Amino acid sequence: MPHLVILYTGQLDRETDMGLLCRRLADAMLTIKDEAGKPVFPTGGTRVLAYPAAHYAVADGGTAGREAAQFNSNPHSGPNGSGDSSDYAFVYLNLRVGRGRTEATLQRAGQTLADVAHAHLADVFGQRHIGITFQVDVGNEVFDNKHSNLHPLFNKS
Incomplete structure (x- = not known):
């Protein structure tokens, strides 16, 4: 932990660099950083994963947007239909962290990351x-097992 998982409508792969x-x-x-100036997230535990939805339907499929004549010059618009490039786009970002961070720290982290996503x-x-x-969830783990040889790479004292 922390893991930031991004789910998004697949047409965005043609419109932005999700890897970036x-x-x-x-x-x-x-x-x-937290209130004491220490890193909130361990380098070796930080993960960001993005998954495009090959199939999706958002709201009314783009009908209201087309009727409002907004974004008609969109070069990515295609024929109408559920899940095509004329449908609306959606990005869901979920940051899941373990317990132990203050609410103020998590609010600041969430806003910082939301700002990065909005800018991109x-x-x-x-x-x-x-x-x-964008949502931040704090784990209430019933079972939590971690097996990694990444952390020693960054824990040099």
Whole structure:
């Protein structure tokens, strides 16, 4: 932990670099400090994963946007139909962390990461209708097992 998982409508792969978004978010996670000035997230535990939805349906499929004549010049628009590029876009970002961080720290982390996502997606936001949701969840683990040889790479004293 922390794991930031991004689910998004698949047409965005043609409209933005989701791999770059992942890198930007991971880099931002590593800059966040707690109230004592210590890193909030361990370098070796930081993960950002993005998954496109091959099939999706968002709201009314783009009908209201087309009727409002907004974004008609979108070069990515295609024929109408559920899940095609004329449908609305959506990005869901979920940061899941273990317990032990203050609410203020998590609020700051969430806002920092949301700002990074919004900046990265600003061009898309200006070209099409898109919903972006960012949530931070704190684990209430019943079972938590970690097996990694990544942490020693970054725990040099």
